[in-house]
Amino acid sequence: MSNLPPLPTTLRPRRRWLRVVAALLIFVGGMVCGGGLTVIVAVHNIRYAVRHPETVPPKIARYLKRQLDLTPDQATQVEALIAQTQRHLQAIRRRNQPQVAMELANLRQQVGSILTVDQRDKWDEIFDQAIDRWLPPPPPDEPPATQPS
Numbered sequence: 001m002s003n004l005p006p007l008p009t010t011l012r013p014r015r016r017w018l019r020v021v022a023a024l025l026i027f028v029g030g031m032v033c034g035g036g037l038t039v040i041v042a043v044h045n046i047r048y049a050v051r052h053p054e055t056v057p058p059k060i061a062r063y064l065k066r067q068l069d070l071t072p073d074q075a076t077q078v079e080a081l082i083a084q085t086q087r088h089l090q091a092i093r094r095r096n097q098p099q100v101a102m103e104l105a106n107l108r109q110q111v112g113s114i115l116t117v118d119q120r121d122k123w124d125e126i127f128d129q130a131i132d133r134w135l136p137p138p139p140p141d142e143p144p145a146t147q148p149s
Helices: 016-051 052-068 074-114 119-135
Strands: none
Touching: 016 052, 052 074, 074 119
């Protein structure tokens, strides 16, 4: 026979726990990435809809047409109602915009008054970025007409 060493009678214990931990890490990493991407996409879509309100009625009407199995006539009527309500909400917003702007200006001034010059410069920058990022511009006096889909 050959001069090979004998095989060990006991095998190395399997490290099943290592596989379970690795699988859990991969799963949790996927959840975190997926959740983060979902938030990014949702925020982007919300910002776009707020800054381009004319795109909202047709999108809502298409969604409702699919979900409720609307006839073309119903879809047209629903889109018209959504557009009309949107115009009413924009009119309300235009009436209240000066008061909102005044409150925001007061906040900016009051916070700025308790800061040092360097802090105030940074505060003004942060404030301006937040306003630009999260508050849509005031609605136009006459919103653009939307076409039914």
